[in-house]
Amino acid sequence: MSLTEVQAAGASVEQAPARAIEGRSPWQLAWWRLRSDKVAVASAIIIVLLCAVALAAPLIADATGKTFAEQFRNTGTSAQGLPVGPGSQFWFGTDNLGRDVFIRVVYGARISLLVGLSSTAIAVVAGVIVGLFAGYYGGAIDAVLARFTDTVLAFPYLLLAIALAALFGPNLPMVIGVISFFSWAALARIVRGQTLSLKEKEYVEAARAIGSSPLRIMFIDILPNVMAPVIVIATLLVPSAIVFEATLSFLGVGVVPPTPSWGNMISDSLSWYTTSWWFLIFPSAALLLTTLAFNLLGDGIRDALDPQTERIFAGRRRGSKPPPIEGPALVEPARPVTEGE
Numbered sequence: 001m002s003l004t005e006v007q008a009a010g011a012s013v014e015q016a017p018a019r020a021i022e023g024r025s026p027w028q029l030a031w032w033r034l035r036s037d038k039v040a041v042a043s044a045i046i047i048v049l050l051c052a053v054a055l056a057a058p059l060i061a062d063a064t065g066k067t068f069a070e071q072f073r074n075t076g077t078s079a080q081g082l083p084v085g086p087g088s089q090f091w092f093g094t095d096n097l098g099r100d101v102f103i104r105v106v107y108g109a110r111i112s113l114l115v116g117l118s119s120t121a122i123a124v125v126a127g128v129i130v131g132l133f134a135g136y137y138g139g140a141i142d143a144v145l146a147r148f149t150d151t152v153l154a155f156p157y158l159l160l161a162i163a164l165a166a167l168f169g170p171n172l173p174m175v176i177g178v179i180s181f182f183s184w185a186a187l188a189r190i191v192r193g194q195t196l197s198l199k200e201k202e203y204v205e206a207a208r209a210i211g212s213s214p215l216r217i218m219f220i221d222i223l224p225n226v227m228a229p230v231i232v233i234a235t236l237l238v239p240s241a242i243v244f245e246a247t248l249s250f251l252g253v254g255v256v257p258p259t260p261s262w263g264n265m266i267s268d269s270l271s272w273y274t275t276s277w278w279f280l281i282f283p284s285a286a287l288l289l290t291t292l293a294f295n296l297l298g299d300g301i302r303d304a305l306d307p308q309t310e311r312i313f314a315g316r317r318r319g320s321k322p323p324p325i326e327g328p329a330l331v332e333p334a335r336p337v338t339e340g341e
Contacts, residue, residue, distance in 0.1 A: 040300025
């Protein structure tokens with residue numbers, strides 16, 4: 001290339017307008033960190049599969065020709081009256097009444113996920129509202145709500161659940177209500193602390209100066225900035241709710257048989273685990289897998305949303321390409337060409 005051509009190319013580059021690189025939002029950075037966490041991604045895949053299996057439980061039952069309450073006295077029990085082990089007809093074996101354990105485990109996933117997700121949703125809404133009001137208004141409102149929150153945290157929730165079951169009988173709405181009532185308090189305390197700090201920020205003062213209402217400030221200006229810890233706690237509340245429901249069903253004050261729950265299945269298997277190991281292992285493994293997946297996903301989300309954990313993800317990104325930058329790239333200015341080149 002001649003000197004004239006190089007100078008012409010440099011002049012065309014100098015005439016091109018420089019365009020700035022578009023930055024990434026904190027949520028985009030958190031998403032990239034989460035995608036680089038293989039354990040969290042695997043846990044999310046397991047949770048999605050569990051949800052799909054739970055939603056498709058009626059279809060699975062129709063395909064196998066079995067229901068969760070159907071008793072197979074002739075083929076589901078041996079001549080001695082013992083449960084039948086896993087095989088081609090009963091994949092997870094049968095229980096003491098000759099019912100298909102596989103179908104009952106699948107339907108138990110519906111109960112566990114329904115209780116875990118619904119109670120967590122109710123607890124998140126209640127905890128966010130109480131925390132925002134207590135932290136923003138302060139004074140007497142904060143004192144009353146904070147003391148009420150401390151009382152809920154100190155109350156023996158298992159005794160309350162047993163007492164309510166004795167009064168009204170064990171049922172699924174009671175289980176969801178008890179779990180929701182005792183789950184919102186911890187979240188409310190965290191939201192309250194974040195709100196106490198954020199309400200003194202400049203953008204909140206500016207919102208007050210332009211005449212924004214307290215509700216608008218709380219839910220439009222403050223709430224988006226406390227969503228990170230709320231999301232983390234919500235992912236950790238789901239496995240706690242699932243274990244709590246299994247505990248109540250195990251004690252006989254949760255889901256009423258013959259509706260299958262992993263807790264009451266484990267309770268029914270205690271008299272048979274020495275001769276019918278599958279009766280105990282499969283519902284226990286399903287409970288362990290679900291709670292472990294939610295806990296690992298919650299840990300991954302917590303690390304992804306915390307900017308201080310960037311060094312953890314820096315090592316994971318070695319050898320992998322960074323995410324593409326949205327927007328046009330910055331054009332480097334041309335280097336002057338001397339006569340000797």
